[in-house]
Amino acid sequence: MRFLPKTLALVSALACAGLAQAADIKIGVAEALTGGAAQYGVSIRNGFQLAAEEINAKGGINGNKIQLVIEDEQGKKEEGINVFKKLIFQDKVLMVFGPTLSNSMFAAGPVANAAKTVVFGTSNTANGITDIGPYVFRNSVMESDVLPVTVATATKHYKLKKVAVIYGNDDAFTKSGYDVFKKVLEDQKLPVTTTETYVKGDVDFKAQLTKIKASNPDAVVCSCLAEEAANIMLQARGLGLKVPFIGGNGFNSPKLFEISKLAGEGTFVGSPWSNTNPAPVNKAFVAAYEKKFGGEPNQFAAQGYDALYIAAAALKDVKLTGDINADREALKNALPKATISGVTGPFKFRPAVTKNGKPGGWDADQKPFIYLVKGGKFTLYDAK
């Protein structure tokens, strides 16, 4: 058995050589693939898979192929922490994408930040995500970026003098959307005739809408989920309330107009992504996505797709050494400088403004798309 050490040495030397020549870049993807948040998580994963395939088909990054390590974090905080620990310490990935929900990011993000590993959220819009630390990045455009543009555009288009507001007050998403709307309306000095609320599961909005109608607004600002919004629109028209709606992020679902049909005509909505964006990169993305997955992409798939291209842009400038800690640090330093012109438009990072003044992570610096609803369809608004 004397030859064994030699053979081992030879084998390991070969293995090392192999690594140095064309190593796979292992990137962790932790998304909710089962459970309630799976409708977002699966789209995001699809976006990543499509982008990785394209990048690898073109020869990878500086000759290195991207290898995605995909894990299901089930949209749960505990599972998010478990999956992050597995990806970072066991699989030794270079960086982690995800998790799907903001709540999970608040739980799992600190794990990555403490391990000095880049964590990159594509769908975490809550305030304070990038307060977690300097290793936290996101390309998810927040409502506080989108809504001021939506409201200003609608005000100009309809020459609005006063608006009424309706929102769901027992849902974190619609409530935080309302808080942003409230601030935006104050900032833009648009008077509010009345503010009405409902709770989850409500199907009868007629009392609130009758009151709104009596207050005689020029438009109704609605921080609602698509299902509720559709019913609100239908019932508003039934009561003879004919003014247009201005919607929050909850309106960003094709379902809205499947249900409400033409009741939503004239609605203004802002979104980080538009499938009608005529940029060639977006058209190619929509076509490739439909071919691979047999369905239309949504905003979440688009943001996942762009996120991998952003990381790839940064990795081009990083000289990988094979020392995982050094490589992780190098990526963290290169990422803020990455810019792309992606399917969600031109993208760059901006440093997060943290509450406590400590160094924070990096937020998206991007303009939203504004839609006007025409013929029961989202159409890109052309401010002419």
Added chain:
Amino acid sequence: MLEQQLLNALTLGSVYALFALGFTLVFGVLAVINLSHGAVFMVGSYVALALITHLQASLWVAMLGAMLASGIVGLLVDMLILKPLRARNAPHLIPMIATIGVGIMLTSAAQGLFGAEVLRFPEETLPAGEFVIGDVHVRALEIAIVAIAFLLMAVLFVALKRTQLGRALRAIAESPKAAWLLGINVEGLFHITSFAAAALGGIAGVLIGLNFNAITPFMGQPMLHKGIAVIILGGMGDIRGALIGGLFLGFAEVISKAYLSSQMGDAVAFGLLFLILLVRPSGLFGRKLERKA
């Protein structure tokens, strides 16, 4: 605005009343708080939806089908669950707990079969038509809901007061044992009551599904809470109570949303409920507690 709000309240109140009708009937006759009534109500709207979308049935056929299907569910609940419990002389909390289980089973089954997302009746099946009087908008559907609710309540009321069947049911409500000694087929009437009550719940489900056009596996739960409030307010087991209680709750909710704040709807409605019960502990039409109907 007031006229429109009163109309909104009338529709909502009629829906509550219709739901509470079956609920109170079962309590009056079987002395069971049937907590699966919310799920039976949900079953009704799904059956109607399935008939319309898969078999292209007309709305009227779908309504009858929904009544029949939910009636059968109610009948099965009585035969398979409540009857064995009666035979074993179970304490009266036990049937109530058992019906919670039935509710969960039905809800999960609907979720498995139809998914958790909101489903709707195809637009062309909805009765179109709208009347505008001054500033008040009324849809034909809303008129139909109020009319059907009042019609069914009148039929039930007359049936209980004027027919032989009604007399037998009232006898059972008084005392099942005494009724049995008098030669009344108590078990048979329990089955009939369960069937009728569930059928009423089923048609309420269809009407609400039509009115708000949102069918989900969980739609019965909030209705169940309101239903309990309505029958407590009206007096447990009393038909007129279900009507008045339902309308009261509808008006209290709508008026407080209209003139106070939309956050206060439930708070005011249930606050008033509490005050009324302080004055009349057995509800508006409730009699002394030792009598059940």
